[in-house]
Amino acid sequence: MSYTNPTGTAINTTTTTGGTTGGAGAGAVGSTAEDRARFVEYTCGDCDASVSLKRGEPIRCRQCGHRVLYKQRTSRMVQFEAR
Amino acid sequence: MGAPSQEELEKRKRIQINAETVGNAASNDLPYHWPGENHEWNLDYFEKTFNVHFHTSTPYDSSFSLTGIDTSVANAFRRILLSEIPTLAIEDVFIYQNTSVIQDEVLAHRLGLIPLKASRRGLNWMKWYSKPTEDSEGSGAPSDYNCAILHLKAKCEWQEGGLQRAARGETDPDKLYVNHSIYARDLKWQAVGKQVEMFADGPIEAVNPDILIVKMRPGQEISLMMHAMKGIGQDHAKYSPVATASYRLLPTIDITKPILGADAKKFARCFPKGVIGLEAVTAEEAKKDPELSGKEGEIKAVVKDPMRDTVSRECLRHPEFKDKVKLGRVRDHFIFRVESTGQWESDDLFLESVRLLKVKCQRVRRGLDEMMK
Numbered sequence: 177m178s179y180t181n182p183t184g185t186a187i188n189t190t191t192t193t194g195g196t197t198g199g200a201g202a203g204a205v206g207s208t209a210e211d212r213a214r215f216v217e218y219t220c221g222d223c224d225a226s227v228s229l230k231r232g233e234p235i236r237c238r239q240c241g242h243r244v245l246y247k248q249r250t251s252r253m254v255q256f257e258a259r
Numbered sequence: 260m261g262a263p264s265q266e267e268l269e270k271r272k273r274i275q276i277n278a279e280t281v282g283n284a285a286s287n288d289l290p291y292h293w294p295g296e297n298h299e300w301n302l303d304y305f306e307k308t309f310n311v312h313f314h315t316s317t318p319y320d321s322s323f324s325l326t327g328i329d330t331s332v333a334n335a336f337r338r339i340l341l342s343e344i345p346t347l348a349i350e351d352v353f354i355y356q357n358t359s360v361i362q363d364e365v366l367a368h369r370l371g372l373i374p375l376k377a378s379r380r381g382l383n384w385m386k387w388y389s390k391p392t393e394d395s396e397g398s399g400a401p402s403d404y405n406c407a408i409l410h411l412k413a414k415c416e417w418q419e420g421g422l423q424r425a426a427r428g429e430t431d432p433d434k435l436y437v438n439h440s441i442y443a444r445d446l447k448w449q450a451v452g453k454q455v456e457m458f459a460d461g462p463i464e465a466v467n468p469d470i471l472i473v474k475m476r477p478g479q480e481i482s483l484m485m486h487a488m489k490g491i492g493q494d495h496a497k498y499s500p501v502a503t504a505s506y507r508l509l510p511t512i513d514i515t516k517p518i519l520g521a522d523a524k525k526f527a528r529c530f531p532k533g534v535i536g537l538e539a540v541t542a543e544e545a546k547k548d549p550e551l552s553g554k555e556g557e558i559k560a561v562v563k564d565p566m567r568d569t570v571s572r573e574c575l576r577h578p579e580f581k582d583k584v585k586l587g588r589v590r591d592h593f594i595f596r597v598e599s600t601g602q603w604e605s606d607d608l609f610l611e612s613v614r615l616l617k618v619k620c621q622r623v624r625r626g627l628d629e630m631m632k
Contacts, residue, residue, distance in 0.1 A: 224478065249358055256352045256364055258371025258485070259495055 218245035263296070273511065276586040278575040286329060286590065313606075314566075314594075321605035324509070325593045332616075333506060333593040339612040340504035342492035346602040347375045347382065347407065347463065349497075351486040358479045366473060370411075370485060371497045373443050373470055374600040377407075378461030381454065382602070388488040403452030407463050407487040410447045413438045415475035432474075439475055444468035446485070463487065466601030500608055502598040509592035510568040513585040514560060517550055522579055523560035529574035536563035566594065 215228040220237035221244035227237050229245070236243055263271075275282035288298050308327035315322045325333055352367035359366070388405040391397035398405060418424075421435040432439045443465035450458060473481065492499030512534070518526045519540070527535040537558045545555040570588070574580050597605045 249356065251356055254354045254363060256354065256367035258349045258352050258367045258497070 217248050219248060220244075221246055263293070272590045274508065274588040274590055276510075276570060276572065276588060278572060284590075288329075316606055318604045319599040319601060320597070321609075322594065322596045323606075323609070325506075325595065326589075327591055328593065329591070330593075333595075335616055336609070336612045337504055337506055337595070339615050340501050340597060340608055341499055343615055344500045344603065344608060344611050345382065345489050345491050346498050346500045346600070347377055347385075347487045347489055348495070349373065349375070349409065349485045350388075350488040350490070353484045353486075354482075355484070356480050356482040359473050359475050359481055360479075361473050366481075366483075369472055370446075371495075373446070373472075374466040374602065375463055375487060376461070376466045376601045377463040378458045379603075380460065381458035381463075382489065384453075384457045385489045387490075401486055401488075403454050405488060407454065408449045408451060409463070409485040409487060410449060410483070411441070411445060411472075411485070412447075412482045413441050413445060413475070414480040415439050415477050417477045421477075436475075436477055441472045441475065441481065442468060443470035443472060445472075500600055500603050502600050504595070504597045504608070506593040506595045508588035508590065509594060510565050510570045511587040511589060512562045512565050512568065513587070514562060514583060515585060516583040517548070517554075518560040518580065518583055519551075519554060519557050523558050525577070526560045526574060526580060526584075529571075529577070529580075531567055531569055533564050534562070534568045536561050 215230055218227045218229060219225075220227055220240065220242050222242035223237060223240040225237060225239040227239075227245055229235065235245055237245065271283075271287055274284050287293070290298050292298060305327070310326045311323060312326070313321065313323040325336075349370045352370055354363050354367070357363050357366060361369070384404070386405045387398065388401060389395070389397040415436055415438045418435055418437055425435050429435060446465055448463040450462075475481070490498035512530075517540075523537055527537060529535075538561050540551050540554050540557050540559050542555050545551045545553065551559075570586065572586065574584055575586065595609070597608055599605045599608055603611065
């Protein structure tokens with residue numbers, strides 16, 4: 177009986193994300209309508225609240241007004257050898 | 260040339276431990292070593308002289324003596340124990356989320372080193388898994404017969420009212436957070452396919468449930484999946500079934516001239532407790548030994564339990580014991596100590612090492628037969 181990963185992700189995907197891009201307004205060259213509507217979750221650097229921002233929104237915490245936000249870690253799977 | 264005396268035979272297998280040197284260390288019970296004597300290997304002779312004696316035997320820690328066996332074979336057992344008996348260990352870690360302070364690769368390494376235990380029937384049923392490389396395609400995708408899946412999922416949060424308690428100065432994590440320490444007992448095995456049946460009498464779990472894997476603080480989260488494979492210590496130390504398996508040779512202490520009075524007490528202090536005993540000189544001894552005449556009733560150093568000696572050679576540093584004592588070891592008396600990590604019982608481990616050596620010998624024999632065809 178062959179085994180498939182419960183999440184459906186292929187087992188040999190060792191891709192990790194590269195350096196994260198800076199703020200919310202950075203990057204995105206050929207952006208589509210779908211792209212623009214997408215929210216990205218950030219964490220406030222001061223009060224630790226989670227802040228979801230759209231493209232073009234001012235980089236600011238809704239709770240405390242702090243202007244430093246941290247990008248969250250990717251939820252993409254990363255594979256390691258336990259060696 | 261007659262057969263050697265018992266005394267001569269004892270002397271031949273005694274390793275001399277001098278103040279700064281070691282003598283007579285190499286085996287000499289080999290053909291053509293002693294003129295006129297036959298030392299060919301002989302099964303009847305081996306059966307007569309070989310002996311196994313257990314000193315302590317607890318499930319995961321045992322100590323036993325093998326006597327009348329060559330170093331090469333005893334060492335083969337030790338090496339097989341360390342590196343050729345299979346166990347399960349976590350081999351691949353798929354990390355979905357890890358916001359704890361431990362880096363992904365360090366966490367994966369820690370998980371790999373956790374000793375796992377499972378039903379022996381299931382372990383025997385499991386096949387080897389090999390990763391595909393440039394040269395070979397390996398054993399294909401992981402399946403129920405060569406891979407066990409484990410999960411670890413935990414998120415640390417504030418307790419009810421924990422934040423207020425922290426503001427008041429409470430620092431005990433047990434009173435502030437939930438899931439602040441993740442232990443080996445939190446690894447959850449997911450039985451797949453035939454594993455349900457094969458591991459029915461012993462699920463795959465950590466041997467020691469209290470191994471701390473990671474500590475977390477509110478907002479931190481770990482979510483990962485692991486693949487445990489069957490492997491051997493040769494591949495990676497995490498697969499080794501023993502914490503340690505070692506042997507030492509039986510130490511000997513020969514008091515050649517009597518050590519009496521205050522010297523005897525000092526002599527006893529040169530050794531670990533229980534090795535040297537103090538006894539009064541009896542009337543009979545005083546009569547027999549000219550060196551003891553008139554010393555009846557004085558205390559005398561006697562060897563009580565040489566097995567407990569660490570062979571520190573401390574007694575050889577003192578001039579008053581010079582020429583009164585000879586230290587040595589018995590070349591064919593191996594005191595084994597086998598500490599299991601928990602998958603196997605210690606005495607089973609030794610039997611398994613014997614079985615594996617036998618399998619290897621049969622393999623060589625088949626190879627030789629093949630050559631002679």
